[in-house]
Amino acid sequence: GAVVSQHPSWVICKSGTSVKIECRSLDFQATTMFWYRQFPKQSLMLMATSNEGSKATYEQGVEKDKFLINHASLTLSTLTVTSAHPEDSSFYICSARALWPQYFGPGTRLTVL
Amino acid sequence: ELKVEQNPLFLSMQEGKNYTIYCNYSTTSDRLYWYRQDPGKSLESLFVLLSNGAVKQEGRLMASLDTKARLSTLHITAAVHDLSATYFCAVSTGANNLFFGTGTRLTVIP
Numbered sequence: 130g131a132v133v134s135q136h137p138s139w140v141i142c143k144s145g146t147s148v149k150i151e152c153r154s155l156d157f158q159a160t161t162m163f164w165y166r167q168f169p170k171q172s173l174m175l176m177a178t179s180n181e182g183s184k185a186t187y188e189q190g191v192e193k194d195k196f197l198i199n200h201a202s203l204t205l206s207t208l209t210v211t212s213a214h215p216e217d218s219s220f221y222i223c224s225a226r227a228l229w230p231q232y233f234g235p236g237t238r239l240t241v242l
Numbered sequence: 243e244l245k246v247e248q249n250p251l252f253l254s255m256q257e258g259k260n261y262t263i264y265c266n267y268s269t270t271s272d273r274l275y276w277y278r279q280d281p282g283k284s285l286e287s288l289f290v291l292l293s294n295g296a297v298k299q300e301g302r303l304m305a306s307l308d309t310k311a312r313l314s315t316l317h318i319t320a321a322v323h324d325l326s327a328t329y330f331c332a333v334s335t336g337a338n339n340l341f342f343g344t345g346t347r348l349t350v351i352p
Contacts (some may be wrong), residue, residue, distance in 0.1 A: 163339075170347070171345075171346050172330060172342045172345050173285075173330070173342045174342075175339055175340070178295065178339065181278075216268050220282075222285070224340075229273070229334075230275070230287065230290060231340060233277075233284045233285040233287075234284060235283065236282075236283065236284040237283045238282070
């Protein structure tokens with residue numbers, strides 16, 4: 130099946146700093162990419178949907194100025210958590226698709242101290 | 243908004259036993275997915291169900307879909323320890339999004 134990679138897999142940062150997470154579709158062109166957040170022992174919550182070359186669509190309650198999403202090419206999307214705080218600590222999972230199905234990345238665990 | 247509920251939330255069972263996990267959703271959907279997630283890992287796709295009455299089986303897991311009842315089941319047969327994980331159902335509509343269920347954390351006890 131198709132492969133989606135994320136980098137880094139785990140990041141620890143200090144409060145107030147920004148962290149960038151990359152999501153790549155390795156063997157297909159992803160017209161749409163999704164970013165999810167998962168808190169411990171909870172389900173996945175969709176944060177935003179992005180189509181290549183256009184602005185991301187954020188879900189209600191997700192601050193677009195805090196979670197910057199760039200989908201610059203058909204194989205790369207980035208999520209930047211700006212001015213991270215401990216409450217932003219979570220497991221971030223990206224997903225990508227051309228049509229269907231969606232393929233999920235391995236996730237990035239963010240810990241903000 | 244589409245709501246997806248799973249039952250039970252937590253399940254502990256002995257090896258060799260059978261059990262069914264239920265996934266109910268609130269509005270019409272065109273696809274239903276089952277995923278497995280191991281601790282600290284991302285999602286592994288198990289099944290996609292596209293039509294009413296669809297049944298798919300892989301090893302000890304069998305998934306079915308009843309679109310009229312808006313219900314999918316994931317049946318576990320003769321559970322083994324390796325099946326311990328969290329299982330999510332997810333439902334899609336004609337729009338972009340996948341709506342995830344609450345998850346069922348399964349622990350199989352040797």
